[in-house]
Structures are given as structure tokens and as C-alpha cells.
Amino acid sequence: MDIVVCIKQVPDTTQEIKIDPKTNTLIREGVKSIINPFDMYAIEESVRLKEKYSGKVTVISMGPPQAEEALREAISLGCDEAILITDKTLAGSDTFVTSYVLACAIQKLKNYDLIICGKQASDGDTAQVGPGVSAHLDIPQVTYVKKIEEIKEGIARFQRMTEEGYEVIEVFLPALITVVKEINEPRLASLKGLIRAKQININRWTRKDLNLLPEDIGLKGSPTQVIKIFTPSRRLGGEILQGEVDQIIERLVEVLKREL
């Protein structure tokens, strides 16, 4: 089985983070970069599938050249091949463009049975790129997967986590899933893996390798516009209405009229 894992390198927000009080953005200097924590579960699951069904795991990331470090870490954890999509013209891409570019790269790979992503990235928190990739590739998607029940004869059955419990969903392969942290416990890299990661050649693909048009990518191709980033003001405590039901209703209507 051929598996593709999409990962993102993010600032390590599991440690203490600092916000620039003027711009309200994260101070990135001195902050370590790590693999998006949710993607660690995607990597682990893909390696487990490979161990169970045999096959190959290709890990892909779109990002600046230093994202190579994240790909090497993925190799140390058991992925077989790594591709870094990096190009200056990709800077400023939103989730629409990112998922489009990743989809183009996966298409170029030709053979793939399953694409695994983390449920969302810890920096943007959009949870859009995974589903976006499946939409661009026009393949089924199952988000928030907490268990892979079975993969047999081109059909896969997953448990998809919901707020109340889980749904069991069956799809034809190839398909894309995004995984939650309940799915597994990621392993630590072995020495063999670390040595391999140090030596391996990371494939670099640019805009031209994927035949992408400049107007379709980067800031230009991105329909999303970030107007402002700010820290929301603290919510004040609510008011609890007490008394007889009739009185409460009257009071509630009054409050609502005033507030609206």
C-alpha cells in the first residue's frame, strides 16, 4: 500500500510563547520549529500501516527550505521518501492554494492509496488543508479519524470521532483521512532511523516541477485575505436570571431587545 503523509512545520507552541504586543503576532525569533503535533499521529499511523500491509510512505511538505528539517524527522520516524515543495512564488499561499499545490504534487506521484494528514495545524488551526487536498483530487475524505478498522480490497473502514461518540465510515480507495490524537501514540525515532534521516536525499520540487502558473499560487492565487490578527478581548461573565419562569422570560426578552 502506498501512503502519502502531508506535514507542516510549525513554531513550537508547546513551549512558552511570546506575542509581540504591537503587532499581536507570534514572536518567531528563538522559537524552535517542530512538526505540527497532529501530523505526528499521521506519520505514526502511516508507518504502522506500512508495517502491517507493507508498501511505501512518502512524506510531503510545502514550506520554506528549512522545512527540510521536519521532513528529515519524518524519515527518522519511519517514512521512506520525502518531498519538499519549496518556491519563493508560493509565499503567502492560503489554505486553498496550499491544498491545491499539495494535490498537484500527489498527482505527480501517481500511485497512492491513502493520504493521511493531521486534523489541523497548531499555528493556523484551520483544519482546511486536508479536506482541500481531497477536494482538488476529487477523492473521498474522512476527517477526525480515531481508528482505522480495516483496509481490504480497495475499501477502507474508519472510525470518525464526533462530539458524542464515533461514526463508522467506509470509503473506496484512494481516499484522504485526517487523524486525531486518539488514533495512536507516536514512537520515538530509532538510531537506525536517525542515521537514515541524516543521509537521505530530500527531493525538492519547485513551481516549475509541478507546472503551476504564478497567478494560481502564492498571495495572488489565494482568495483568503487576512484583514487583521488580534487577541480577542476577555469575555465578561454572563448574567444568570433567577425566579419564576414567567418573570425570567419577560426579563430575558428585555435583555435581548436591549443587546440587539
Next chain:
Amino acid sequence: MIDYQFTEEQIMIRDLCRKIAQEKISPIAKDLDEKSEFPSEIMKLLGESDLFRVFIPEAYEGFIKTKFGGLLNLCIATEELSRVCGGIAVCYAASALGTFPIILYGNEEQKKKYLPDLASGKTLAAFALTEPEAGSDASNIKTQAKREGDFYILNGTKHFITNGGEASVYVVIAMTDPKKGARGASAFIIEKGTPGFSFGKKEDKLGIRASVTRELIFSDCKIPKENLLGKEGMGFVITMKTFDISRPGVAAQAVGIAQGALDLTIRYAKERVQFGRSIFSFQGIQFMLADTATEIEAARSLVYSVAKTIDSGKLDIAKESAMAKLFASDVAMRVTTDCVQIFGGYGYMKDYPIEKYMRDAKITQIYEGTNQIQRNIIALQLIKEALK
């Protein structure tokens, strides 16, 4: 920081062990110490992480390109693990102790049979010499191995055996010719599960409580003659040569315990306020910490130097190896005692982790030859060298 010129691989070993120690061992060390419970999960993880391969030759699924080596690798790993738990570290290092005689003296069949599984961590090894009446006086062992046709029949009891019951492969020293004294001892490889081989008392120890120390009982235990390691009568040579190369491992354990204690104590001294300021600001405390850090670095330098010398192929290193073990373990005992002192009353309480370091340190002055025996070894070499 001194640059010890680690290879890339050695830096990986250090960082990986540090990560395992901090993320996986630290949360459970106190509990395993209290319950005196063997760290099976951690041993499995060390195996999966390839950490038993670092002192085993490539031909037997290890990483070492020479016939023997990887001692510095072992020391680095042991030190990092000991920094968080000296007990768990010794389970790892004791397997190396049991593996070394097979690497050094095993024939091709023996190596092929045992080393690959020891390299992957699928099996653990142990070394069994000590008996109730034979501690420092190792030549007084009573366990006998009688040759009967194609077999040896073993009878006797070994005690204080690290990894006893948990290891699958045991290198056991027994007398094949009691009349010859020390020259009548031989080494055998004995597998767990061999009829007549059972485990006795499990010791309740002061420190390194996560490790298991147990009696091995041989009662008409019949083993094929192919399990003889080296030749008959070589038992003590094998023992001494094994200890010469394993002692830096104990020394590294001592360095790790001392460093771990210092790490905790510096943090505590900065936070603890008395007389309106942190106790770190007092010169009395500063001098203790400065001496401690200096002694640890000196011990570390000695340990690494000896390990590197062995890795370069010079295995005739009894004196220096004894020096490393003697010095590092004495440093560890002194340092951990001082660290408890700096913690004051809190240091004496089990709510704080520092007392464990003091308990764990003590054994390093005792096992793989007491420090008095180390001094004997050093003095004997001094005389030999003077007479040359």
C-alpha cells in the same frame, strides 16, 4: 563545555537517550523505585531505539565496524539514562556486561546464536560470578560444572545477579576443576528455561531499585558442551577481561547519577529562599556546587578517555579502567551526599527526588569490584610497571 569530539552517531545516541530519559523514564522513575519494579517497557523501548546495537559488531546486527568497540557509545547512553534513573540505567548496562564475554570469547556459532537477539533488545543478558561466599574473593566460588560426555552438569548458587530472572542469556562462571583454584574456573552460556536452572531470592535493595538483583540456582542443570565459552580453565581470565572493559560503564553510571543530582540541586538552590535570598547566592553553597561540577567533569573526562582507548583496540587497560570506576563512583557518592545537604531537610524526604540519587550512587562503589579491589588492581599494575 568541553568538546569531547563525539562522532555524529554519538551525538545522536546522547540526544536520543536524553529524550527517552526525560520523556519516558522521568515520569515513572519514582514509582518503579518505590515498588522495586523492573522497567520492562523501557527495556523494550531501548531495544526498538537500537541502543543495544551500539556496542555489538555489525556482523551480528550491531553498529560496530570493528571486532570489539562501542564502549564510548555505551558510556554515553548509560550516563544519560543514569542522569534520570540509575536503576533503569543499570538494567541496560548489565546486559552489556553479559554480552561482552560473548563478543570477546564466543566462537562463531555462539555469536551468531546469541548476539543478534541481544542487539535488537529481544533478549537481555546477565553476568553471574558472585556467590554468598565469593564476593571480592572471587576465586572462592563453589558452583561446579562437571563434564559428563557431551554435557556439563552444573550445581550451585549465584547471588546478587543483576537482571536475574529478566535476562534470557546468562554467562555463568563455575569450577570445572576445583583443585586448580582460580585456574580451574570456566565460563558457560546458560539460557533461561534450561531444566535445573531456576531463580531464587529477589533482593530488596537500598538503591537502583528499578533493577532486579536475584539468586540463580543450578541443580543438576545439564547444558551441552557447546555452551562452554572459550576453553576450560579460562573462567577467570574471561571475568577479568570482561570487567576491564565493563567498568567504564559503571563509571559512566556514576557520572550520570552525579550529574543528575547536580542538575536538580542547582535548580533547587536558585529557588530556595532563606534569610531573604536564594541559597545559591551564599558563597558556602556556591563553593560546594563549583567543587561538585569540577569533580564530575574530571570523572567524565577520565571515563571517556578510557572508553575511547578501549574503542581504539587497546583492551589491556585494567589499571585505567579501575581508576575510572574508582574515581567516578567516589565522586558520585560525595556529590550526591553534598546535594542532599544543600536540599537540607527537604533533601532527606522522599517527596523530593534527590535522596534517590544518594541511594543509587552507593552501589557504584561496591559492584563490579569494590573500590578497595579497584585500588588493589591499580597498585598491582603500579608494581608490575615499576619492575619492568
